[in-house]
Structures are given as structure tokens and as C-alpha cells.
Amino acid sequence: MRLLTHNMLSCNIKGVANGFPLRLEAEKWVEKEVELNADFLRHIFPKIEWKALAGAARAVGYCELPEEADAAMLDSEDFLRRFHHALLEIHVEEGALFCPETGRRFSITKGIPNMLLREDEV
Amino acid sequence: MRIKVSDAFYGWIRPDNIVFTSVFPFLVYCVVGGLPFPAPTAPRFLSDLQGHSEQGRWSFMILRFVGSASKYNQESLQCQRESHSSADFSSANANGSSEITEPVSPHGDSTCSLSIQSTPDIEKKYVHRVYDAIAPHFSSTRFAKWPKVASFLNSLRQGSVILDAGCGNGKYLGFNPDCFYIGCDISPSLIEICASRCHDVMVADAVNLPYRDNFGDAAISIAVLHHLSTEMRRRKAIEELVRVVQKGGLVLITVWAVEQEDKSLLTKWTPLFHKYDEEWVKPSSPVRNNPVNKLESIPELDESCRQDTKLTTQTCNELLDDKLESMDRIMVDASISSATTGSLLYPSSGQTETQQEYFVPWHLPYHRAEINGASASAVETGLAKKDDKKGAMVYNRYYHVFVEGELQRLVSGIDNASIVDQFYDKSNWCIILQKS
Numbered sequence: 001m002r003l004l005t006h007n008m009l010s011c012n013i014k015g016v017a018n019g020f021p022l023r024l025e026a027e028k029w030v031e032k033e034v035e036l037n038a039d040f041l042r043h044i045f046p047k048i049e050w051k052a053l054a055g056a057a058r059a060v061g062y063c064e065l066p067e068e069a070d071a072a073m074l075d076s077e078d079f080l081r082r083f084h085h086a087l088l089e090i091h092v093e094e095g096a097l098f099c100p101e102t103g104r105r106f107s108i109t110k111g112i113p114n115m116l117l118r119e120d121e122v
Numbered sequence: 123m124r125i126k127v128s129d130a131f132y133g134w135i136r137p138d139n140i141v142f143t144s145v146f147p148f149l150v151y152c153v154v155g156g157l158p159f160p161a162p163t164a165p166r167f168l169s170d171l172q173g174h175s176e177q178g179r180w181s182f183m184i185l186r187f188v189g190s191a192s193k194y195n196q197e198s199l200q201c202q203r204e205s206h207s208s209a210d211f212s213s214a215n216a217n218g219s220s221e222i223t224e225p226v227s228p229h230g231d232s233t234c235s236l237s238i239q240s241t242p243d244i245e246k247k248y249v250h251r252v253y254d255a256i257a258p259h260f261s262s263t264r265f266a267k268w269p270k271v272a273s274f275l276n277s278l279r280q281g282s283v284i285l286d287a288g289c290g291n292g293k294y295l296g297f298n299p300d301c302f303y304i305g306c307d308i309s310p311s312l313i314e315i316c317a318s319r320c321h322d323v324m325v326a327d328a329v330n331l332p333y334r335d336n337f338g339d340a341a342i343s344i345a346v347l348h349h350l351s352t353e354m355r356r357r358k359a360i361e362e363l364v365r366v367v368q369k370g371g372l373v374l375i376t377v378w379a380v381e382q383e384d385k386s387l388l389t390k391w392t393p394l395f396h397k398y399d400e401e402w403v404k405p406s407s408p409v410r411n412n413p414v415n416k417l418e419s420i421p422e423l424d425e426s427c428r429q430d431t432k433l434t435t436q437t438c439n440e441l442l443d444d445k446l447e448s449m450d451r452i453m454v455d456a457s458i459s460s461a462t463t464g465s466l467l468y469p470s471s472g473q474t475e476t477q478q479e480y481f482v483p484w485h486l487p488y489h490r491a492e493i494n495g496a497s498a499s500a501v502e503t504g505l506a507k508k509d510d511k512k513g514a515m516v517y518n519r520y521y522h523v524f525v526e527g528e529l530q531r532l533v534s535g536i537d538n539a540s541i542v543d544q545f546y547d548k549s550n551w552c553i554i555l556q557k558s
Contacts, residue, residue: 004322005322
């Protein structure tokens with residue numbers, strides 16, 4: 001699971017008012033280099049909830065992201081590199097995601113989050 | 123009096139029938155008590171009942187398959203029966219098009235708050251479990267990219283985030299290398315195949331996507347919605363696709379169509395809604411002997427397979443299923459009604475009913491059946507049958523095939539989605555929506 005994907009995930013249990021962002025606990029992760037695409041980063045930046053990204057990055061030990069970010073920073077190559085690394089190059093293999101409201105745990109196994117709910121949660 | 127009962131199979135109970143009065147209470151006991159049915163598989167039960175030709179006029183009744191006795195108390199069973207029956211019945215209206223009827227409940231007006239996001243048993247058994255069992259084999263046959271889907275994906279701007287809900291083996295993930303794809307599917311087995319190809323995927327339910335609003339640039343739902351067994355769930359899945367894309371985002375949906383291009387493969391399918399009525403079915407009718415209505419053995423494969431003995435079951439399956447996927451289906455009644463004067467399954471008033479609920483078989487060759495996977499216990503649990511003649515296990519997948527205009531009708535209730543394109547392509551109904 002990349003942190004880009006994590007930035008989209010939300011707990012959808014019935015009755016939960018705000019299931020985003022899911023708190024990440026990572027037990028195992030890998031880093032895989034991939035080519036930086038500045039256009040893509042500029043396109044996706046407005047979609048990203050920055051605090052959630054920064055928090056998830058810290059959970060995998062990457063603390064190079066600023067606490068806050070604005071579009072002006074996209075002109076900086078250094079910022080782009082950090083943004084790119086956090087968003088696309090970190091893959092959480094084993095761990096869990098926790099709903100901020102209910103604490104409900106969603107497991108991540110072999111890089112795959114299991115977001116299925118139980119009968120009583122829908 | 124006719125009582126409509128929903129779920130695995132549809133039928134009408136005729137209380138004046140001796141088999142009904144003797145069998146029904148026992149079956150009710152089985153259901154309420156959570157006991158397995160006296161037949162190994164629901165489809166076999168269907169064919170066994172239909173084999174009773176003397177009682178052929180009465181309608182058989184198949185009760186809900188109860189997966190686990192402890193899961194349901196009687197109230198919840200009753201509740202589920204109602205909620206799932208409410209959208210499971212189509213009947214012809216005066217114009218001959220299908221519409222949803224209110225449930226005829228023997229339980230009065232009990233209120234039911236069962237969520238539409240709760241998975242009906244027919245999907246659990248004949249979609250989820252089947253795909254988990256056949257995943258590797260199924261995946262090996264899913265490689266051709268449909269041109270219309272390809273052109274949609276290629277039309278999206280560079281850098282788009284594309285959400286594939288019901289991605290299967292991930293056939294379209296990464297198709298457009300300029301875009302970022304995120305896939306989900308209900309089948310862990312299929313998702314593992316996606317993940318092994320380094321895609322960003324998760325196990326999730328298309329009826330309840332675990333995504334926040336407005337994130338994607340586009341979403342696709344390719345041959346997914348026809349596995350949802352109620353109209354409410356199908357509509358909810360479309361609402362989810364619209365919810366998760368940004369304003370102005372596009373959604374492509376394709377589903378199998380009732381209206382076929384090539385009428386040659388119908389007999390491979392089992393229709394799930396049978397009506398027998400004394401006025402319609404005469405003793406001399408060929409209906410009872412029609413192999414279409416029986417599932418005791420899978421008929422011979424396509425002509426091309428029969429003639430070419432070198433073709434393996436696997437190749438035949440691929441040919442068959444690719445043809446099916448390109449949508450060759452006819453209404454089950456066509457072959458029947460042609461044998462008799464007048465219409466057998468249609469009221470004499472001339473109203474027509476379109477068969478939309480089917481089991482579509484999947485042949486999993488023995489040498490492809492995973493030893494430690496779901497297929498190992500499939501025969502014991504009745505999920506599959508063995509066909510030694512073909513050297514394959516036969517699974518059934520549930521389908522609700524769509525009629526012309528049905529997608530549009532589902533979308534019409536969604537305020538923030540407008541139709542930007544709609545077309546019929548290789549026996550699929552397709553629609554492109556834009557979120558406003």
C-alpha cells in the first residue's frame with residue numbers, strides 16, 4: 001500500500017461521521033524507487049490531505065515532509081523529491097489501519113489492505 | 123394463494139399441491155433451524171424438483187440458503203427475506219418492461235432496517251466464493267482489453283487517478299501508463315493476483331467503497347454490477363462510483379446485456395426464475411424435458427469444441443466464456459416457445475417477461491483446481507459439481523443481466539450524475555457518467 005492510496009482511504013462503517021484519515025501502524029515496509037513525474041505531483045497535490053500524508057510518512061519513519069504545505073512549494077525540486085518519495089516510493093507490506101472514530105482495525109497483509117466490513121458494521 | 127419467496131431461486135408455492143404441503147414444512151424447518159438442505163446443491167435441488175414431472179405443474183420453491191444457523195435468528199431471517207425479496211422480483215408491467223414489485227410478505231408489515239450494503243447469500247455463494255475458488259484459472263482467461271474501455275482510459279488526461287471498482291485480476295490496472303490506478307475487488311484471491319503484479323489494490327466492497335469523496339479523476343466498473351442481486355445494491359454501487367470521483371470526473375460502467383448479438387450459447391445458462399401455471403403448461407409441453415431447465419449435466423460445449431477433439435476443456439472454457447463475455451445470450455423462452463403454439467411461459471394476454479436472472483457455469487479443469495484453495499472443499503459444500511466427462515469442476519456464477527435502458531433508469535435517480543455517453547458494445551450495455 002502506497003501512501004497515496006492511504007491518503008484516499010476512509011472508514012465506511014455505518015454511522016461513522018469522520019473516518020479519515022486512518023491511523024497507520026506499519027510493521028514492515030519497503031522502498032521502491034520510481035521515476036519522478038513533476039506534472040503528476042502538481043496534478044495530485046490539490047487532492048492530498050497533507051496532514052494525513054505527513055502523519056502516515058512518520059509512521060514509516062520518514063520525517064522529511066513539512067508539517068504543512070502549499071502549492072507554491074511545488075516549484076522547489078527538493079520539496080517535489082520529498083513529496084514524491086513519501087507518496088509513491090514507500091510500500092507498506094504489513095501493518096494495520098485504524099479508524100480515528102471507532103478504533104476499528106483494518107489489516108494490511110502483503111501490501112493489501114482489507115477494508116471489508118462485517119455484517120454488523122454496514 | 124401465491125407466496126413469493128426470494129433468494130437463491132424464485133418460485134411460487136402452490137399450497138394446494140401435495141408436494142408443497144409435505145415438503146414445505148420440512149424445508150421451513152431446515153431453514154429456521156439452520157440445517158443444510160436435503161440436497162447437495164441448490165441447483166441440483168432445483169433440477170431434482172423439476173424432474174418430478176407429474177408435479178411439474180406446481181412451482182417448486184427454493185428457500186434461502188442459510189450459511190450459518192447462528193447468524194440469524196428468525197426475525198432477522200424474516201427481515202432478510204423481505205428486504206431481499208423487495209427488489210428481487212421483476213414482473214412485467216403493462217408495457218412489458220420489468221419493474222420492481224413490492225414484496226408479498228407472509229409476515230405482515232414488519233419494519234426492516236437491513237442495510238443494502240449487507241451482502242445477500244446468493245452473492246456470497248455464487249459470486250464471492252466462486253470467484254475465490256476459480257481465481258487463478260479465471261485470471262488466466264482475462265487478458266483481452268475491450269477497445270471501448272481502452273479508448274475511455276486513453277481519453278483521460280495524463281496523471282489521472284483512476285479507480286477500478288471490481289477490478290478482478292487487474293486487467294485494466296496500469297493500462298494507461300500516464301495514470302495512477304487504484305483497484306479493489308471483493309475477492310481476496312483475485313486481489314492477490316493483482317498485487318503480485320505490483321498494482322495498488324485492496325479488498326473492498328463496490329457497494330460501500332472505503333474511499334473519501336471526490337478523490338478520483340475517473341472510475342470504472344467493468345462487468346461488475348451484473349453480479350449484484352438487487353436493484354438497490356446496483357444503484358448504490360453506481361452512487362459510490364459517482365461519489366468517489368471529483369466534480370467533472372467520469373465514470374464508465376459496463377454490464378452484460380439481455381439483448382444478445384449471437385443466439386448460440388443460451389443453453390449453457392440456468393435461468394433462475396421459473397413460472398409454471400396451469401393455464402400455460404400443458405401435459406404435452408416439452409418444457410419438462412427441456413434440458414435448458416435442468417442442471418444435471420452441462421450440455422456439450424460450443425460447436426467449435428465439439429468438432430475439434432483436440433481442444434481441451436480449458437480452451438473450450440476460454441472460448442465459451444469469451445463469447446459469453448462478448449454477450450451471447452438469448453431469452454430462455456425463445457427455444458421453448460418455438461416448440462409450441464402460443465407462449466408457454468408468458469401469459470396469454472401477450473405480456474412478455476424478460477429473463478434476467480441466471481446462473482452462468484464456469485468449468486474449472488481438474489488440473490487447474492487448487493489443492494489447498496477454496497475448490498478443495500467445493501464439492502463437499504455443494505459449491506461445485508464434478509463433471510468427469512469434461513474433467514472439470516463446474517461452478518455457477520450469479521448474474522443479473524441488464525435490459526436496454528436499465529442502466530439509464532438506475533442513474534436517473536442520481537442527482538449529481540449526468541449521462542454523457544451510452545452505447546451497446548459486444549452484447550454489453552455501457553454508460554459514461556459525469557459528476558456535476
